[in-house]
Amino acid sequence: MRTCRVRGFPFLAAAAALGAAMTSALAQEPAAPPCPETPAGYRQELWQQAWQIHHRAVLIDTHVDTTTRVLDQGFDMGQRAADGHFDLPRAAAGGLDAVFYSIYVDSRFYGDEHTLFADPPASINDDWPRPKEPGAANGSARRALMMIDGLLRTIERHPTRMVACTTADELLAAVRAGKHAALMGIEGGHAIEGDLGLLRLFHQLGVRYMTLTHTVHNEFADSCAPAEPRWGGLNRLGAKVVREMNRLGMVVDVSHVSDATFADVLRTTSAPVICSHSSLRALCPHPRNVTDDMLRALAANGGAVMINYNCGFLDADYAKNKSGREQTRRIQEKAARDKFADGSAELQAALKSLDSRFPPVDRPPLAKLVAHVLRAIEIAGADHVGLGSDFDGVPCLPQGMDDATFLPRLTYELLAAGCSEAVITKVLGGNLLRVLRAVEARALQLRGTGPELAEPRTDQERLPR
Ligand SMILES: [Zn+2]
Numbered sequence: 001m002r003t004c005r006v007r008g009f010p011f012l013a014a015a016a017a018l019g020a021a022m023t024s025a026l027a028q029e030p031a032a033p034p035c036p037e038t039p040a041g042y043r044q045e046l047w048q049q050a051w052q053i054h055h056r057a058v059l060i061d062t063h064v065d066t067t068t069r070v071l072d073q074g075f076d077m078g079q080r081a082a083d084g085h086f087d088l089p090r091a092a093a094g095g096l097d098a099v100f101y102s103i104y105v106d107s108r109f110y111g112d113e114h115t116l117f118a119d120p121p122a123s124i125n126d127d128w129p130r131p132k133e134p135g136a137a138n139g140s141a142r143r144a145l146m147m148i149d150g151l152l153r154t155i156e157r158h159p160t161r162m163v164a165c166t167t168a169d170e171l172l173a174a175v176r177a178g179k180h181a182a183l184m185g186i187e188g189g190h191a192i193e194g195d196l197g198l199l200r201l202f203h204q205l206g207v208r209y210m211t212l213t214h215t216v217h218n219e220f221a222d223s224c225a226p227a228e229p230r231w232g233g234l235n236r237l238g239a240k241v242v243r244e245m246n247r248l249g250m251v252v253d254v255s256h257v258s259d260a261t262f263a264d265v266l267r268t269t270s271a272p273v274i275c276s277h278s279s280l281r282a283l284c285p286h287p288r289n290v291t292d293d294m295l296r297a298l299a300a301n302g303g304a305v306m307i308n309y310n311c312g313f314l315d316a317d318y319a320k321n322k323s324g325r326e327q328t329r330r331i332q333e334k335a336a337r338d339k340f341a342d343g344s345a346e347l348q349a350a351l352k353s354l355d356s357r358f359p360p361v362d363r364p365p366l367a368k369l370v371a372h373v374l375r376a377i378e379i380a381g382a383d384h385v386g387l388g389s390d391f392d393g394v395p396c397l398p399q400g401m402d403d404a405t406f407l408p409r410l411t412y413e414l415l416a417a418g419c420s421e422a423v424i425t426k427v428l429g430g431n432l433l434r435v436l437r438a439v440e441a442r443a444l445q446l447r448g449t450g451p452e453l454a455e456p457r458t459d460q461e462r463l464p465r
Pocket of ligand 1: 187256277393
């Protein structure tokens with residue numbers, strides 16, 4: 001396994017002192033729960049040490065999609081569920097102190113050219129397809145509002161266990177009080193429907209980051225998913241969105257955007273930005289992941305990459321095997337359905353045989369996730385790496401990270417790889433707190449400026465470059 005190589009200060013006294021300072025700032029945090037049995041293959045002494053470090057640190061996850069379950073399935077996060085990746089009991093068991101809940105607006109609400117959702121479920125979309133014109137009302141803002149309502153209803157239902165937070169100080173106060181800190185990040189800039197006023201109102205409601213795009217290009221920025229660019233990065237409205245987010249104190253999130261959008265954001269923003277849930281392209285060449293150059297740019301900006309746990313973003317072989325196997329299976333299944341009558345014994349036998357010939361692809365091991373974290377530390381530096389699981393938003397998590405209860409194993413693996421407590425504390429949440437504070441400080445500096453306003457004649461022009 002790759003060892004923990006920290007750019008700039010490899011295990012110097014300065015790092016230890018910083019770690020001690022961060023730890024003592026949290027001295028009032030409730031004591032760690034009793035350490036559970038050592039997992040198979042783990043060294044007992046190291047596991048017990050990792051457990052203490054894990055619970056001393058403030059663990060913050062910048063991307064959890066359970067909000068979609070809350071809204072669409074009436075899911076109660078207060079109960080431990082048998083399925084999915086996340087709920088409050090599992091967050092507590094995994095030492096997960098604070099979460100940015102994804103106010104996720106599926107691309108189908110925007111009604112763009114993306115064909116993936118050509119046949120959406122009737123339960124969510126009663127008037128599909130939605131309008132495509134830039135600036136046309138399209139249901140995205142309403143969906144975001146309903147997501148926010150779903151989360152706020154959850155918090156109201158469990159007031160003794162969780163608390164809505166909008167600042168780094170509120171987050172830390174919640175953790176010290178032994179409560180789960182709930183924050184909000186919009187996923188998909190189409191949620192603001194091209195309207196800076198809606199951006200400001202979402203901020204008023206407590207949203208503290210926005211992923212500029214999801215899988216579609218929107219009114220102001222290009223996504224990494226479609227093959228052809230729309231604006232070639234940000235347009236003029238996009239630059240206003242970034243500046244307005246700086247002014248409001250909302251973190252700009254560049255997960256999901258195209259490389260050109262990423263570059264435009266970095267030269268526009270005056271505050272640190274994050275990738276709320278992306279992994280590394282050097283280890284898994286997926287456009288959702290960041291290159292080493294992007295990592296260096298994030299570090300220079302004072303921002304951070306939060307590593308995504310999705311198998312398909314961690315392991316290129318997994319992604320390739322899975323899509324190859326699924327494609328072959330689909331072809332053979334179609335042939336069987338064409339050949340045999342529905343409900344016939346022959347069809348049943350053919351499908352059963354397909355199941356045994358095409359078993360699920362093995363999930364990658366936890367080591368793959370750890371390798372992304374360690375490489376990000378090596379390239380960007382220990383001050384610019386964090387965690388954005390994508391719990392309940394991805395179909396596959398690595399073996400050994402089945403759900404939120406497995407999080408202490410990540411701390412163990414980082415410790416086993418030679419990372420100091422100071423470095424681990426930063427990765428688990430310290431870096432996100434620093435970014436949040438920097439964004440809050442920048443907003444204070446910008447007080448009295450703006451607001452950015454629409455200029456319909458020029459907003460859709462490409463950003464000069
Ligand atoms: Zn996402």
